[in-house]
Amino acid sequence: MVILDKINKYYSSGGEKIHVIDNVSAILPDTGLVFILGPSGSGKSTLLNLLGGLDNPDSGDIWIENRKLSSFTKAEKTAYLNSYLGFVFQEYNILKDLSLRENIILALEIQKHSRKEINKRFKEIINAVELNGLEKRKVSQLSGGQKQRIAIARALIKQPKMIIADEPTGNLDSETSKNIFNLFKELSKERLIVIVSHDVESAEIYADQIIHMGMGGEAHEEENN
Ligand code: ADP
Ligand code: MG
Numbered sequence: 116m117v118i119l120d121k122i123n124k125y126y127s128s129g130g131e132k133i134h135v136i137d138n139v140s141a142i143l144p145d146t147g148l149v150f151i152l153g154p155s156g157s158g159k160s161t162l163l164n165l166l167g168g169l170d171n172p173d174s175g176d177i178w179i180e181n182r183k184l185s186s187f188t189k190a191e192k193t194a195y196l197n198s199y200l201g202f203v204f205q206e207y208n209i210l211k212d213l214s215l216r217e218n219i220i221l222a223l224e225i226q227k228h229s230r231k232e233i234n235k236r237f238k239e240i241i242n243a244v245e246l247n248g249l250e251k252r253k254v255s256q257l258s259g260g261q262k263q264r265i266a267i268a269r270a271l272i273k274q275p276k277m278i279i280a281d282e283p284t285g286n287l288d289s290e291t292s293k294n295i296f297n298l299f300k301e302l303s304k305e306r307l308i309v310i311v312s313h314d315v316e317s318a319e320i321y322a323d324q325i326i327h328m329g330m331g332g333e334a335h336e337e338e339n340n
């Protein structure tokens with residue numbers, strides 16, 4: 116279980132201190148799809164980055180399976196980033212000179228997994244994200260939706276317990292977005308997926324839980340049935 120306990124985050128801009136995250140608490144389930152919703156500038160990405168350990172709160176604690184993220188040793192933090200968590204960003208972060216396959220298995224190669232294990236996981240993953248048959252394609256020959264699937268595959272192949280995604284459908288048309296949200300929904304049956312979005316309609320359709328961020332940094336949580 117992941118718990119956000121009274122999280123506060125401030126930024127200074129032009130001598131002014133802004134309260135970006137104002138005492139936000141939430142309990143996130145082990146599996147399911149959680150949306151962080153709110154207008155532009157309401158602190159959604161900031162909250163996601165705190166959850167991803169990319170930044171630290173000014174006060175409050177993030178609990179990952181009964182341990183404070185702030186108490187992790189350097190090695191534990193690395194394991195958290197490399198194995199526990201998978202990141203999916205809007206810009207895909209795909210390397211254009213590599214093939215679809217090379218992009219997806221990169222993390223496993225860096226982690227020095229065996230060839231056999233890499234091949235096994237790769238097969239499973241491209242089935243799950245429905246990219247079969249495109250293994251040899253160059254990234255430049257793929258659509259936006261296919262590139263986003265690569266980004267999701269790249270997160271998934273690490274078999275993370277939690278995937279966080281910042282506006283993962285921000286560059287996609289509505290039909291492709293629907294497909295990506297359906298994919299996240301399916302994948303969230305076996306892991307926690309936290310998506311930042313400003314798409315209220317999609318949140319109502321796909322989310323199990325919604326964290327609404329307001330412009331004053333405050334938030335409220337809602338079950339979505
Ligand atoms: P959202 O993702 O909801 O659009 P952000 O979390 O990116 O919002 O930003 C929330 C607020 O914090 C904005 O006013 C933004 O300008 C400010 N902000 C974000 N990151 C920084 C930073 N590194 N330094 C100063 N201000 C920041
Ligand atoms: Mg953002």
